[in-house]
Amino acid sequence: MAKQSLRILQVLRAPVGGLFRHVADLTRALSAKGHSVGIVVDSLANDAQTEGLLLGLEAYAALGIHRFPMPRLFGRSDLSTPFAVSALARRLDVDIMHGHGAKGGFYARLAAYGRNRAEVYYTPHGGVLHFPADKASGKLFHRIERTLMAKTSAIIFESHFAEKTYSALIGAPTCPGKVIHNGLRPDEFMPVEHRSDAADFVFVGELRALKGIFQLVEALADTRHPDGRPPNLVMAGDGPDRAELEARIAELGLGARVNLVGSKPAREVFALGRYAVVPSLAESLPYVVLEAAAAQLPLISTRVGGIPEIFGPTSDSLIPPGDAGALAATMNRMLADPDSAETEMRQRLAHIEAQFSLARMADAIEQLYRGAQ
Template identity: 40%
Template sequence: MAEPLRIIHCFRSPIGGIFRHVRDLAEQHSRAGHHVGIVCDSLTGGAHEDALFEDIKPFLSLGLTRIPIHRAISLEDIPTVWRGYRTIKSLRPDVLHGHGAKGGMLTRVIGSLLRADKYCVARVYTAHGGSLHFSRSTLGGSFVLKMERLLEHFTDALIFICDFERQAYQSKVGRPTKLSRLIYNGINERDFRSVPTRSDGVAFVYIGMLRDLKGPDLFIEAVARTEKLVGRPLSALLIGDGPDRDKYRSAIDEAGLARRIGILPAMRIEDALSMSRTIVVPSRAESLPYIVLEALAASKGVIAANVGGIPEVLGPTSEALARPGDAADLARIMAASILEHNWRERVMPGIETIHKTFSAPVMAGDVLKLYREILDRRAVAKI
């Protein structure tokens, strides 16, 4: 029987899909007998994230380490790399798995420093969108994408969480020269349960980070447009935390919607999903957002922008997909979901498809196979 692995996950912000992804991997791999730890930022997150960390701590035999990790690349990264290096070296990992652009950078730099110190460690990177949202046409985007190509030299394997991400990497960074795998995000068996809508629920809910990339401003405009299309007032909620909360509150007030659109802080996903029958994902850019999987598994309707890997879940020709950045098109679909009695049952993909394709145990098993493959190759190379 193979020896248990020592696995460290490194990422910046413990918020949103990356955090969910790492929690699922940590739980699945810990239950399989492996030792797992997390290194992430200490500057972001609040009470909601603290509660999620408490949930996952029993699966973190290598502990939880939080250090300041800034979003932008700067000289502040030097002490971060040094602190991360000392912490990770003391944990003696077999695998360093970086998530997101900053987590991926730190993992590959620290992993390569360990390699230089004659320490064998597998360096794995999952982008989760991250730097792949940048464009080559801008100076900043060109720099970030060139950094991705450079860092590939210090990578043992790349994981793409959807085909969109794989195609984006090939077109913006280049065809991978290192081992790569497509491994879809997955959710747990316990997520596949119908979540009843509260008696005081609203017509539509947005669940996610409150920043422009995710489109809360488009959601607010689309709710106003939908009211005109259906001919009556509607209620809605934005649920989440982020840097633009005050801006969205002002936008709601200026639109005269303060009594009909509320804003609540981030909460447990079951509680958020209970607020409405229909979840709206108006993002300007995505990879493969967990909220789409979680909502479908809870028997909710999903209306989303046609971005990232979302069409791989809803179907490439789904009537639930709106043109990116188009509040009017989003409102058209939102109105249809209200006016057509069986819209959700007719348009949403079957739960069996979601269960089969987007499974956390399958995801964790495929990731573990990749770890083993890298380590086996390293062992053979040393002979």
């Protein structure tokens, strides 16, 4: 097997969220292995953290960070950006193009129709899997996926759930496919130190209905400590449903019990709460679940997407999505029996330490890349 360094171009749309975190971690790990990496991101979308995050990657992106317009759904740039990415790949003489998410995968594989020699890999990261097959948008995206499979060297699924969902919606891949779980850095397995005034529960995620935020505050209204005290909640993040969430919090009379702290790094927020809650209605393989478990917080989550793969031997504790009553009952049990919550957390920690390390993830992806050489 060839051992020479590779020239790799990572292609994604928005440089935010878990998908970007995955690309950033992979870029650093591949750079440390001696490979030259470049990044292509959207020039249209960013948030308050975007510039700092990209700046922090410059030292690891030997092939540069390049921006092209990438509309979230469809737009005029979809006719020009694939040609620009293809030209960039030729100019950089890359061995590998790796598209992440629906739009990153779209551009990377369309670029493969150009005159360049790169092998093309694709990781859905949820993306196209969130479009239902009975909707016009889903039918269109799924048809595009089936067409672009001919230009795909391999599909990397971040969970067995994603692999099964892809096959159910789009069809079994005609190219090689492999499940490679997301991984965490060694420092992320250090226990978080809670502040003395930490809340009982903490939520980290986008403030939109899909994340189960309304069921969470409704459950909080029905949650009590064994001595009758009402517990409190810190919610970190921002999103399109923030105003509606604030209205619902006021309607439930929870204004003094819910603290919305805005968008902050996950570990910083974990110090603000003793028990993490991830009540999502749909997910792929969310980093926040891995991060909370690695930070050694007892954790409540829903049985969606690849979360059972993260929970491993503790997956029986997962609850149905969208069920505020079940969520409240689990929150009450955790408050009433913290020792059991601690024991379960230790079991889960051992599982993710063994299965979800960054070194394991990067080694597996590098090996897959080299298989094309």
